[in-house]
Amino acid sequence: MLYAVLALIALQCLGDVMAAVASLPIPGMAIGMMLLVCGLSIRGWWLGSQRAVPDVLNRLAGSLHGHFGLLFVPAGVGVVGNIDRLAAHAFALLGAVLLSTAATVAVSATIAGMRSKVTRSADSVAAE
Amino acid sequence: MWHGPALLLSLTLGAYATGVVLQRLGRQHPLLNPTLIAIGIVAGALVLFRVDYGGYFLAVQPIHVLLGPAVVALAVPLYCRLPLLRERAPVLAIALITGSMTAIASSLAAGWWFGLSRSMLLSLAPRSATTAVSMAIAGQIGGIPAITAVLTVVTGIAGALIGGYVLNAIRIEDPAARGFAMGLAGHGIATARAFQESETAGTFSGLAMALNALVTAMLTPFVVRLLVH
Numbered sequence: 001m002l003y004a005v006l007a008l009i010a011l012q013c014l015g016d017v018m019a020a021v022a023s024l025p026i027p028g029m030a031i032g033m034m035l036l037v038c039g040l041s042i043r044g045w046w047l048g049s050q051r052a053v054p055d056v057l058n059r060l061a062g063s064l065h066g067h068f069g070l071l072f073v074p075a076g077v078g079v080v081g082n083i084d085r086l087a088a089h090a091f092a093l094l095g096a097v098l099l100s101t102a103a104t105v106a107v108s109a110t111i112a113g114m115r116s117k118v119t120r121s122a123d124s125v126a127a128e
Numbered sequence: 129m130w131h132g133p134a135l136l137l138s139l140t141l142g143a144y145a146t147g148v149v150l151q152r153l154g155r156q157h158p159l160l161n162p163t164l165i166a167i168g169i170v171a172g173a174l175v176l177f178r179v180d181y182g183g184y185f186l187a188v189q190p191i192h193v194l195l196g197p198a199v200v201a202l203a204v205p206l207y208c209r210l211p212l213l214r215e216r217a218p219v220l221a222i223a224l225i226t227g228s229m230t231a232i233a234s235s236l237a238a239g240w241w242f243g244l245s246r247s248m249l250l251s252l253a254p255r256s257a258t259t260a261v262s263m264a265i266a267g268q269i270g271g272i273p274a275i276t277a278v279l280t281v282v283t284g285i286a287g288a289l290i291g292g293y294v295l296n297a298i299r300i301e302d303p304a305a306r307g308f309a310m311g312l313a314g315h316g317i318a319t320a321r322a323f324q325e326s327e328t329a330g331t332f333s334g335l336a337m338a339l340n341a342l343v344t345a346m347l348t349p350f351v352v353r354l355l356v357h
Binding site: 005008009011012015025026028029030032033034035036040041044053058061064067069071072073074075076077078079080081082083085086091092093094095096097098100101102103104105106107109110111113114115 | 140141143144147161162163164166167170171174175181184185188189191192194195196197198199200201202203204205206207208210216219220222223224226227230231234235237238239241242243244248252255256258259260261263264265268269272273274275277278279281282283286287290291294295298300302304305306308309310312313314316336338341342345346349
């Protein structure tokens with residue numbers, strides 16, 4: 001468990017370092033996430049079984065994600081200092097969020113739902 | 129004593145637990161979001177007892193610093209779902225990038241149309257990515273992370289509440305596409321809602337959430353540079 005925790009934090013640090021060195025405005029945690037995906041992929045290929053995530057890492061991830069919402073509270077409370085701005089622009093912010101979210105859902109779903117004619121005819125050939 | 133870590137940590141944990149219980153009592157309704165409820169309770173307590181935010185934030189660092197490892201750990205469910213990508217990879221890749229750009233650009237456009245200030249626009253821009261990442265992006269591009277945090281949670285709730293209606297309106301029935309769109313637009317909160325629709329929708333939603341965190345992180349600085357002066 002200790003090593004799993006260390007691995008996650010170390011990957012975040014590595015991500016921060018890589019972002020700093022390459023002057024990328026990307027949070028280190030996001031880079032660290034990709035590094036871990038690569039690491040798991042390499043490990044899976046090396047061990048010959050595609051989906052073998054180390055059990056301890058699996059459990060740690062489950063614990064962290066089970067209460068993801070808790071982790072945002074300290075930073076979110078910072079809104080206290082900005083409550084006047086939030087209140088003043090509440091209608092505008094809410095409107096922007098609703099419109100933009102609707103647009104994003106619509107665009108993403110439309111493209112994600114597209115299947116190329118090749119796949120479709122291959123499916124129907126296989127079904128015969 | 130009012131600045132003591134033990135007390136403030138207990139306050140934070142207790143507030144969140146209260147939020148969880150309330151949502152459970154309300155049959156998992158997205159509007160009863162434990163994070164928002166906890167923020168409300170803690171913020172109220174800080175104001176009531178005149179505890180300054182700086183002292184509070186320092187005291188609850190043990191919770192806050194877990195954000196980084198938690199995001200890195202998103203690699204685990206993402207890795208497990210990679211095989212799902214294989215068949216639809218090209219289409220999903222395009223959906224991911226286009227969807228992410230739509231989220232950023234439409235946030236800026238809608239915010240501008242409603243007359244919001246520059247710092248508000250910058251706080252809005254990354255809000256489709258999971259909160260930890262969107263806050264970090266906001267900090268880097270000149271937005272206000274605390275505001276982004278709240279906006280991101282509101283976005284998740286919005287995605288959970290209206291996502292289904294939008295998808296029905298445009299006649300998208302494919303569960304994978306529905307899930308993917310919800311996870312991209314409304315991250316974790318919308319993913320929970322997608323799982324209520326179906327296992328497939330929920331799984332693709334989680335996939336989109338993790339991928340969008342990275343893509344939004346990469347795209348936001350560029351889109352903002354293009355559209356915001």
